[in-house]
Amino acid sequence: MKILVCISKTPDTTAKIAFTDNNTKFATDGVQWIINPYDEWYALVRAIELKEADPSIALHLLNVGGADSEPIIRKALALGGDEAIRVNSEENDSFFVASQIANIAKEGGYDLVFTGKETIDYNGSSIGGMVAELLGNTYISHATKFDLQDGKALVTREIEGGEEQCQAAFPLVVSCQKGMAEQRIPNMKGIMGARTKPLKVVEPIAVDSMTSVVSFELPPAKAGVKLVSADQPEELVRLLREEAKVI
Template sequence: MKVLLCISHVPDTTSKIRFTDNDTAFDKTDIQYIIGPHEELALTRLLEVKEAIGGMTITVVNVGLKETEPTIRKALAVGADDAIRVEADPTDALFVAKQIAEVYKQGNYDLVVTGKETIDYNGAQVGEMIAELLDLPSVTSTSHFDIKDGKAQLEREIDGGKEVIEVDFPFVATSGKGFALEPRIPNMRGIMQARRKPLAVVQAVNQEIKTKTNQFYLPEVKGACTFVDAENVEELVRLLHEEAKVL
C-alpha cells in the first residue's frame, strides 16, 4: 500500500499575521512555520494504521521552495518514509493540485490524503481538485479512517451527521474532525533518522493561473470588551437588544 500525504507549510496557529508591500504579500518576518495541523493529524492516523497492518509506505509531498524543507523533515521525523518537494512558489490551489496529481501519476499510489484545509488560505479545495484531475473517487471530511483486510473503512461528516462509506482504491481522502485526536510528536530517534530519509526535489509542471490574491486586509480592531456586573445580568440583555441588536 503506497500512500501519498500532502502537507502544507503554514504559519504557526499562534502567529501574529502581518502583511507587507502595501498589504499585497504576507510578511514572513519572525514567523514560525509548522506542518498544517490537519495534515499532522492525518499523518498520525496513517502511522497508526501502518503499524496495525504493515506493508505501507507513506510519502509526504509539499509544493514549495527550499524554505519548506524543515517542515518536510519534521514529517519524516514523525514517521513518514520518504518525501517529495515540488520546486515552486505555489500560486493557487489548482496549481498545487496539478503538481500533486503529477506526482501521483509518477508513483503508482493507492491513496492520496490531504488535510481538511490549510490554515493560511482556508480553501479546503486541493483534495477534491486532485481527485478530479485524476478522475478518482473522494471522501471529504473523513472522520474515521481505517484499512482492514485490504479494504478502506471510512466514515465521513455530512451536514448534520456522519456516514459510513465504502470506497474503492485508489481514492483521495481529506481529513476531518476525528481523523486522529492528538498529533504524534517526533522523538530523538525519529529526528536522527529523518536526516537520512530520501527527500526528492522535482520540477513543477505548467498550470494556467486562474485566481490570484490582490490585497490583504486585517480585521478592524475590535473595541474593548464591555463588562457587565455578574449581579446585573438584565443589563447584558439590554445591551444585546439595544446596542448589539442581536436579540
C-alpha cells in the first residue's frame, strides 16, 4: 500500500499577521514557518502510525512550495515517512496546488492521499476535495478516525450535527482533523535520519489558476472592552440584552 501525505508550509500559529506591498503580500519578516498543524498532527502522524503497524506501507510526503519549504519537509521526515517530493513552485491558488498533487498521486499510483482539513493561513478546505475530483477518487472529508480493515478504510468523519462511521475502498482521498492522532515531537534519531532521506524536487505541470488574491485587509480594531464590576453581573446581563441585543 502507498500513502501520500500532503504537507503545507504555514506561518506559526502565534505569527503576527501583517501585509506589505500595498497589502498584496503577507509580511514574512520574523515569521516562523511550521508544517500546517492539520497536516502534521493529524494527517502525517496518523499515516506514521499506520506504517508502524504495517511496515510494508510506503509513506511519501508531498509539498508544493519553493526551496524555503525544505526545513518543514525535513522536520516532517524527522517525524516519519520514507521520502519526500517537493513540487518546485511558489504558492498559487488551491486549484493549481491540487492539480500538482493529483498529478503526483496519479503518477505514483498512491492508494491513499491524506491532507489536513484546511491550512491555517488560507482556510480554503479545498485541496482534498479538488484532488479527489481530479483523480476521480472517493473523498472523505473531516476525518476524526482512520483505520484499515479487510483491505478497506474504516473512517469516522464529522458531518453536520454529528459524526458518522463509514467504509470505503481504495483509492481514497481523506482530509484529516482533530481526533485522528496526537501531536508528536521528532526525536534525535528521527532528526538525524531525516537528513539522508530522499527529497526529490520536481517541476510543476502547467495549470491555469482559477482565482487570485487581489489584496488583504486587517479587521477593524475592537473598540475596547467594557468592564463590569464583579459585584454587578446584572449590569452585564442588561448590557447584553439592551446594548449588544444578543440575549
